[in-house]
């Protein structure tokens with residue numbers, strides 16, 4: 001069972017994100033290339049964590065479908081860095097799931113020509129503690 | 130021995146809530162020399178000042194210590210009070226127990242102890258105070274205005290109206306500033322040129338106003354009432370006294386590939402040009418970087434066609450030195466070029482423009498004759514997207530931290546004008562907040578939405594890309610929690626505004642302070658908003674912070690009122706707390722003159738009696754009218770000969786001793 005007692009403070013500490021800096025401009029979600037595949041969007045992560053509404057995020061699809069491309073982090077005018085917060089939520093889940101599901105040795109086998117470098121980095125973010 | 134009175138102010142609860150004021154008065158009563166001590170709710174009020182005056186008379190006081198707010202607040206007030214009761218104003222000391230004590234402490238016991246210590250230090254100083262008399266310096270009855278935008282023009286006209294001479298130094302070939310480039314102006318939609326050009330003509334024809342266009346301030350010396358300013362006249366290569374402004378040269382010049390700055394580079398101008406038809410002065414200027422003759426020695430066509438014989442390729446820069454009593458800074462703003470925001474595609478797509486560029490595209494006197502056409506293909510746009518807050522209100526390295534203040538309103542204006550001229554065009558505005566605090570401002574914005582059907586969407590644009598000549602806009606619609614994709618023919622960026630780049634070096638020349646954004650700082654945010662903390666330097670318009678025209682003009686006139694108040698005086702009282710050198714200690718080493726920022730120190734050979742020996746020595750002499758009492762020389766002097774009146778080393782040491790006691 002997933003421990004859903006992850007607090008706002010835990011997430012802010014893990015990510016280094018201060019949700020109060022957000023001015024609710026929506027630039028992150030305007031920038032996000034994978035918006036349609038995410039059930040919660042970067043600006044919602046900031047808003048929901050700020051309000052302590054964290055449980056739905058822990059169960060969300062978005063933590064896995066976020067490409068960790070960092071576009072939202074780079075474009076946010078207030079340097080809130082939503083991608084880091086999404087990562088923190090994901091880590092809160094990944095760490096509870098115990099084992100690593102991806103080892104560096106597995107990579108050559110999985111590699112195909114079209115795979116962007118970033119996808120490999122992103123995979124590590126999702127399948128390793 | 131001095132007879133000192135101590136007056137402890139409550140400042141309502143500002144001080145009294147954290148400092149036991151009665152205890153401070155009671156304790157300080159037993160300090161040596163103190164013959165009277167009391168506390169009162171508002172020492173600066175009429176009745177508070179009465180208490181001070183009465184005590185001076187009743188107890189024959191020779192010195193006064195007031196424990197209150199910062200001397201920046203009320204030193205002048207209390208100096209007048211004690212003077213009215215017959216003691217020298219420099220026999221007063223203020224112990225700051227508000228900003229430096231009650232406001233920054235929570236513990237009442239500690240704060241009270243600190244207030245007592247600060248009071249004790251002030252008492253120790255008063256024991257060593259001596260009466261000082263201010264010298265007078267004459268006021269030059271002429272003002273200098275730097276920058277000839279609407280702010281500078283308005284300030285100059287108001288000063289001239291009061292009968293004083295005023296010079297405007299403008300770095301461009303014409304006055305007018307950014308307002309000259311605007312189309313219609315919010316909130317009333319009157320045309321900028323119709324209201325600005327008469328003022329420009331007034332400035333040009335008023336015999337009290339002198340225009341120094343195509344000029345820059347090169348050097349500033351002196352002090353309030355007596356500035357000496359060197360103005361650099363850049364060469365126009367046209368004799369301004371002969372040029373009639375007929376424009377014949379500008380049409381004949383074969384060098385035509387030069388971007389026309391006035392039209393934001395949408396068309397070209399000749400190497401010899403007059404910025405726009407209503408320019409003041411209406412005189413041609415040759416840009417030497419564009420002129421074929423200046424680069425190759427061939428051409429000279431303009432000289433041939435000019436019937437007035439005004440062209441002069443040999444013109445050199447000139448320097449003019451004049452004296453002024455007051456200096457007004459009105460250097461304005463510029464809109465940033467959003468080149469760092471690659472997501473909006475400003476660098477790549479011609480149809481992505483800034484709002485100032487858009488003003489030119491809408492302007493009847495602009496490159497398209499007021500017909501709105503896409504810069505890429507000259508066709509009429511059908512869909513326009515406006516993006517607000519580009520480069521404003523951010524914390525990243527690309528952004529300004531402040532709100533540019535004018536863009537919400539001019540975006541509503543642009544959207545409304547487009548809908549008015551071309552009702553079929555679809556107009557969308559992306560906003561974070563719509564900020565419209567101003568008379569008739571919110572009504573103006575609501576009209577754009579309700580009457581003209583402009584779509585306002587809360588959210589930012591994340592990406593603009595071009596595909597087959599159409600701009601693809603990806604943006605947030607926060608209220609719908611959606612990411613939207615729409616096509617546009619033009620994207621207009623409400624880019625942030627920033628102070629002119631020349632403002633920082635100018636501030637250094639004027640010793641006027643600026644904030645981290647390079648806006649000039651006012652002497653007091655609320656009570657002295659049009660003065661710089663440097664005496665004699667005044668602020669007008671957007672150089673002090675983002676402003677629209679109504680606010681700029683109000684500030685410009687307020688600034689003129691302050692300048693007139695200064696110029697109306699024949700003399701100014703100088704600060705008597707100036708440096709002086711002790712001739713028996715000074716060894717004429719010149720160290721002090723090197724650090725004096727005001728050039729107040731010279732040296733002279735003087736006959737000196739020292740320990741029974743009479744000899745001629747080189748001694749530092751301070752010009753008391755020039756010295757501003759900054760004290761740089763006193764700490765530099767290796768022989769301890771320099772000292773400040775009113776802030777002598779032994780006075781400061783007495784304060785330190787009293788604190789450490």
Ligand SMILES: Cc1cc2nc3c(=O)[nH]c(=O)nc-3n(C[C@H](O)[C@H](O)[C@H](O)COP(=O)(O)OP(=O)(O)OC[C@H]3O[C@@H](n4cnc5c(N)ncnc54)[C@H](O)[C@@H]3O)c2cc1C
Nearest residue numbers: 276278279280300306307314315460461462670671677678
């Ligand atoms: C796109 C856009 C639309 C706008 N629309 C409106 C509107 O509809 N209504 C409204 O009220 N306001 C509007 N504004 C705001 C308006 O332009 C400003 O409020 C106004 O122009 C400020 O005037 P200023 O004199 O302070 O500055 P400026 O117009 O910038 O004038 C400053 C002058 O000083 C000169 N200068 C600068 N540095 C030096 C130097 N070192 N030495 C000598 N000269 C120097 C400059 O060349 C310039 O001529 C708009 C602004 C923009 C960007």
Ligand code: SF4
Nearest residue numbers: 032066067069070072
């Ligand atoms: S990091 Fe995730 S949330 Fe941020 S822009 Fe990329 S995909 Fe979207």
Ligand code: SF4
Nearest residue numbers: 022023025026028076
């Ligand atoms: S871009 Fe930054 S400030 Fe804007 S909504 Fe997203 S997190 Fe908040």
Ligand code: SF4
Nearest residue numbers: 382420421422429431
């Ligand atoms: S001399 Fe220079 S400014 Fe004059 S017409 Fe030739 S190119 Fe133009």
Ligand code: SF4
Nearest residue numbers: 518521533534536537
């Ligand atoms: S005035 Fe409006 S558009 Fe301009 S920075 Fe402020 S909020 Fe943004």
